[in-house]
């Protein structure tokens with residue numbers, strides 16, 4: 748069994764909880780209150796800017812020129828695709844920006860914790876560990892896209908969100924990162940593979956928590 752398949756098996760119950768989370772099912776059937784989606788878009792804007800930095804650290808940690816270039820390309824895709832998608836949502840939803848063009852909100856506890864986890868792996872770990880940390884972001888969204896493809900939420904913004912992750916261009920990016928993980932794992936020690944597995948599980952839990960954070964409009968207690 749490929750290493751990626753082992754990891755996918757390990758997180759099955761965590762990912763199932765994401766598939767069934769009322770934020771996700773609410774986007775698919777249109778029942779999600781719009782303030783939850785607005786909040787998600789604002790928090791995701793913060794998340795994506797950090798995610799692109801983590802991908803760029805991955806680019807610097809690559810062991811060959813081609814992989815450096817591809818990881819940098821992925822960081823740019825986060826800006827071009829994900830960020831632009833969210834810019835469109837922000838415009839459609841009338842969300843406020845500050846003077847630098849960022850969403851005018853404070854990053855919530857879960858968004859801070861998740862991005863700190865990604866940064867900790869990026870600064871301490873190998874490229875294999877960086878891929879293990881960022882892969883659930885790609886792969887989980889891809890499975891959500893596949894699962895809810897064809898849903899008709901009856902809201903243009905929710906429809907666009909569903910359509911984006913069910914699209915072929917996205918599948919190509921995801922498959923490339925899965926292959927990169929498997930290639931790395933072939934040469935990695937058992938110790939490193941254990942670390943990669945633990946990192947993959949932690950990111951999967953944070954993905955679930957990101958839905959929960961958005962659904963409950965999480966705030967700092969003080």
Ligand SMILES: Cc1ncc(C[n+]2csc(CCO)c2C)c(N)n1
Nearest residue numbers: 791794798824825829884885888957
């Ligand atoms: C919390 C959160 N997790 C994952 C994604 C999806 N995502 C973010 S960057 C990227 C790779 C480049 O497209 C993908 C798939 C998101 N938007 N927000």
